[in-house]
Amino acid sequence: xxxxxSNRWLERLLARHIYHKPAKFDFQRWSEKHxxxxxxxxxxxxxxxxxxxxxxxxxxxCIMESKVTKYSGAAAATLALALVLLNPFGGxxxxxxxxxxVQKKIAETDTMVFRGQKIFSCADEPNISFKFDVxxxxxxxxxxxxxxxxxxxxAYRITFNLPKKQTIIVLPMLQKYLIFPCTDEQxxxxxxLNPAGVIDLLLQSEHKELGAGDINGVEVEGFEFQNxxxxxxxxxxxxxxxxxxxxxxxxxxxxxxxxxxxGDMVIGKCFFTAFTELRLHEFCVxxxxxxxxxxxxxxxxxxxxxxxxxxxxxxxIKAGVAGAGIGAVTIGLVVxxxxxxxxxxxxxxxx
Amino acid sequence: xxxxxxxxxxxxxxxxxxxxxxxxxxxxYPSLVAVADSILLDHHLAEDAAQxxxxxxxxxxxxxxxxxxxxxxxxxxxxxxxKDMLRQLxxxxxxxxxxxxxxxxxxxxxxxxxxxxxxxxLPQHLREVxxxxxxxxxSYGQMSNVLxxxxxxxxxxxxxxxxxxxxxxxxxxxxxxxxx
Numbered sequence: 001x002x003x004x005x006s007n008r009w010l011e012r013l014l015a016r017h018i019y020h021k022p023a024k025f026d027f028q029r030w031s032e033k034h035x036x037x038x039x040x041x042x043x044x045x046x047x048x049x050x051x052x053x054x055x056x057x058x059x060x061x062c063i064m065e066s067k068v069t070k071y072s073g074a075a076a077a078t079l080a081l082a083l084v085l086l087n088p089f090g091g092x093x094x095x096x097x098x099x100x101x102v103q104k105k106i107a108e109t110d111t112m113v114f115r116g117q118k119i120f121s122c123a124d125e126p127n128i129s130f131k132f133d134v135x136x137x138x139x140x141x142x143x144x145x146x147x148x149x150x151x152x153x154x155a156y157r158i159t160f161n162l163p164k165k166q167t168i169i170v171l172p173m174l175q176k177y178l179i180f181p182c183t184d185e186q187x188x189x190x191x192x193l194n195p196a197g198v199i200d201l202l203l204q205s206e207h208k209e210l211g212a213g214d215i216n217g218v219e220v221e222g223f224e225f226q227n228x229x230x231x232x233x234x235x236x237x238x239x240x241x242x243x244x245x246x247x248x249x250x251x252x253x254x255x256x257x258x259x260x261x262x263g264d265m266v267i268g269k270c271f272f273t274a275f276t277e278l279r280l281h282e283f284c285v286x287x288x289x290x291x292x293x294x295x296x297x298x299x300x301x302x303x304x305x306x307x308x309x310x311x312x313x314x315x316x317i318k319a320g321v322a323g324a325g326i327g328a329v330t331i332g333l334v335v336x337x338x339x340x341x342x343x344x345x346x347x348x349x350x351x
Numbered sequence: 352x353x354x355x356x357x358x359x360x361x362x363x364x365x366x367x368x369x370x371x372x373x374x375x376x377x378x379x380y381p382s383l384v385a386v387a388d389s390i391l392l393d394h395h396l397a398e399d400a401a402q403x404x405x406x407x408x409x410x411x412x413x414x415x416x417x418x419x420x421x422x423x424x425x426x427x428x429x430x431x432x433x434k435d436m437l438r439q440l441x442x443x444x445x446x447x448x449x450x451x452x453x454x455x456x457x458x459x460x461x462x463x464x465x466x467x468x469x470x471x472x473l474p475q476h477l478r479e480v481x482x483x484x485x486x487x488x489x490s491y492g493q494m495s496n497v498l499x500x501x502x503x504x505x506x507x508x509x510x511x512x513x514x515x516x517x518x519x520x521x522x523x524x525x526x527x528x529x530x531x
Binding site: 007010011013014015017018019020021022023024025027030031033034036037038040041042043044045105108288289290291292 | 364365366367369372373376377380381384385388394398401402405406409410412413427430431434438463466467470476481482484485486487488510513514516517
């Protein structure tokens, strides 16, 4: 039921001002103008593997469904971890991609959504690992949120809320949370985790050009970087100790946007790894950009019924079971323990 | 064909029935033009953007996981196509013209100009709702299909948009009596 509207008087005016006759779609002309698409329709999409632009938005699905990538690893953590890790942009001398154009395009982008995977494995027992499906929401206005899923269940959420200068880590499967104010250094890093800041950050470090490539039909160029210093302190060291890392970012030649990012990091013994040294591999793929992301996505409100994480919650967990990423390590460890599963645990098996 | 659900049309299109995709295009094209126009502020460019969006949708149709949400999906594609086009255009937005010329026989040029400014100062998501509503006199149900939002949410956005427009007009010294 719609409420009364005191500005109804505007409707006639707006109608007169904006109204156009409904545009008519001429399929014949459209088909002539788009012969490739027309051929796809005629053939029943039998040869649709070469589609191009839509891959920008749906590349993830292709990659996720690919057997090659299914087991190959996980996403760059918060774009922070991912993008920041992936410090590839800079003066490109030989590349067809003008990084300044990429920078400009991303600078004009208010929001980005990435999807990917994170795989944490124990440094001592690499065959023990946890895989999380990850979604990253980045907003210039509100900050950064990363959600990790085990199957269809959310295992963790970490939100850096810029306006409130707060970080919250939520573990729904344990009904636990941890909230703390961001230090000035963290704020600076988080501010760079938005679409505009990420590229600025990336421009600051050296990188190696990997040349042209093809990701499921999308023409890309790759850049490799080996500097994660800029994000080492995204969380306090005692919580999440990023020690070293490297990454690759693939930029769409036509899209001028990061299409895929991959990163590898070593995470030292700390609270969220249950004091186990872990290896993190992750990848993430741009799913969409400039979509509306509500403020609630970046809320640091404590969920009802949740209690604060304490050291004793995890102290009993033995190292040797794989962990997860920012905020997710713990849940990975705990789930792993609950499942009494001493081998690799994949989301599908965990649920 | 007009009564067939989007989901069925998508499936038929994927099975090699171009006429089903044609029906989807026919169904959503006016909305897409309105969405694109709200970004580009140029009717002809908006038509180009809508056609490009449909081409992109065609190429990506196989990847659409929820065919019943075709409208919201193609609307999102169109939004991105239009934004990309906008970035490639020289910044000549002030000539938003297509709209101001048309109503010069209804209100004087000055009022029309102010109204155009009032619309342009809206955030994109509100301007989009205004365009969808008044471009082709679209119903809330139709808008809901292409925005992927509830009718209550659309109503709320429309109210906020009108409130902002009214406030802008008031600041410029135009009251409802003065205009109407």
